[in-house]
Amino acid sequence: MSALFPTYQKWEIEPVNANGSWLTxxxxxRYLDFTSGIGVLNLGHCYLSVKQAVEQQLEKFWHTSNLFQNKGQEEAAGLLAKATGLNRVFFCNSGAEANEAAIKLARKATGKSKIVTFHQSFHGRTFATMAATGQEKVRTGYGRMLEEFEYSTFNDSVQLAEIVxxxxxxxxxxxxxxxxGIHVANQEFLNTIKEVCARKGALxxxxxxxTGIGRTGKPFAFQxxxxxxxxxTVAKGLGNGLPIGAVIGKEDLAAHFGPGSHGSTFGGNPVSIAAAKAVLQQILDADFSAEVSEKGQYFLNKLKEELQYDPSVKEIRGVGLMIGIELKEEAQPLLEKLQQEGxxxxxxGPNVLRLLPPxxxxxxxFSLAAEKIAKAIKTKTVIQG
Structure with a gap:
């Protein structure tokens, strides 16, 4: 009997070794791993420069606290600030922590309380980030949620303007x-967000x-x-498997996050920072980003080529190497079939197969993955038929 809480629907797979795109x-x-640790291993398993950076830091020291000066944090923060066009960085340990901190910062800086998010969004599983998440299943069973959060329909400019x-x-x-479900924002919707927030004094x-750390073919998807x-807010791919997250904000927000306003014992841990610096040095290279865009288009085209006549496929969509295949049936059986195929x-969501390759x-x-997906869908359709 397991001593673990049964919070995860675990697969019957226990990794013993992994390198690059492959897991044993x-x-x-051997499996071709197009989960990347749920979008974490953007540089693949055991990426050499990240491994070397972590090993070098481990030889020095593992932890002190944020009471000490930390050159590594300053360097990583500088890379993030320059890449985003923003100015200030707070380091934490995860995406949920980063979003929690962002919500606190926005409320403190504006003196207002309502946060508007979107149906089908996902922002984490703390009380604030559960409340921010526009999916009822995430909030069910936990009682009254933190106030005030309101949900609008994604890409619906009219509804958003009414809610803000x-x-x-x-x-x-x-x-x-x-x-x-891999739904991409459109520019008209983003223009409405900019205009309405400027008019109402919202951040x-x-x-x-x-979407960050190169996943969409740009360092950050907003670009x-x-x-x-x-x-x-960033996390996941920032440490390529080491736990780290960050909040990046404009200069005028610094006055609202002074000493005592927020903190994290492990945030900006020197080992995770070493990993993040190595990741950023690779991801922020313009040639690398261009290559990700080209690979993403190649993979998308390959999937469409393989699946264009399959009646069980409703739509293939995505950007960069963040791709969803929407099916006319539940996706879980196909995921299980693909595991059998390696x-x-x-x-x-229930009907979308999500692909997050390194x-x-x-x-x-990418070609091998597209072939395996086409074969699995065809085999599954024949068996059901």
Whole structure:
């Protein structure tokens, strides 16, 4: 009997080794891993420069506290600030913590309390981030949620303009809704957010937990659009497997996050910071981003080519290497079939197969994945028929 709380629907796979895009389980079976640890391992498993940076830091020291000066934090913060066009950074340990801090900062800076988010969004599982998440299933069973959060329909400019009012501290959104089904924001909607927030004195928070750190073919997904947030949150790919998150904000917000206003014992841990610096040095290279965009288009085209005549596929959509295949049936059985075929994938809602391959994957691996998906869908359709 397990001593663990049964909070996860675990697969019958126990990793014993992994490198690049590939993972080996307890029985010696190899899998092409297109989950990337749920969008964490953007550089793939055991990326050499990250591994070396972590090992070098481990030889020095593992932890002190945020009472000490930390050159590594300053360097990592500088990279994030320069890449986003913002100015100040707070380090924490996860995406939920980053979003929690962003909500606190927005309320404190504006003196207002309402946060507007979107149906089908996902922002975390703390009490504030559960309340921010526009999915009822995440909030069920926990009693009264933290106030005041209100949900609008994603990409609906008219509804958003009606909801944002004088008491709104911030509008918080994902540029691509990951857990919600791989839905991409459109420019008209983003223009409305900018205009309404400026008029009502509200801040704009962009949750880049899953879309950031190169996933969409830009360092950050907001850079795909004519759009500049006041606050950005990042985590997942920032440490390539080491726990780290960050809040990045404009200079005028610094006065509202002074000593004693917020904190984290482990936030900006030197080992995680070493990993983050190595990740950023790779991800922020312009040639690397261009290559991710090209790979993403290649993979999208390959999937459409393989699946264009399949009656069970409703739509294939995404940006960069964040892709969803919407089916006319539940996606979970297909995910299980793909595991049997040696391909690891995710779902995004009941009907969407979610693909988050390493940004370092080879074209041959994208082709192999597309072939496996087409074969699995065809086999499953034939069996059901």
């Amino acid at each position: 389980d307890q029985d010696g079976k 009012d004088e008491n709104t501290a911030a509008v918080m959104l994902e540029m691509v809704q990951g857990e919600g 704009v928070i962009v949750d880049e937990i899953q 795909l659009f004519d759009f500049q947030p006041d606050i950005i 391909l690891l994938t995710l779902t995004a 940004l370092t994957a080879e074209k041959s691996e």
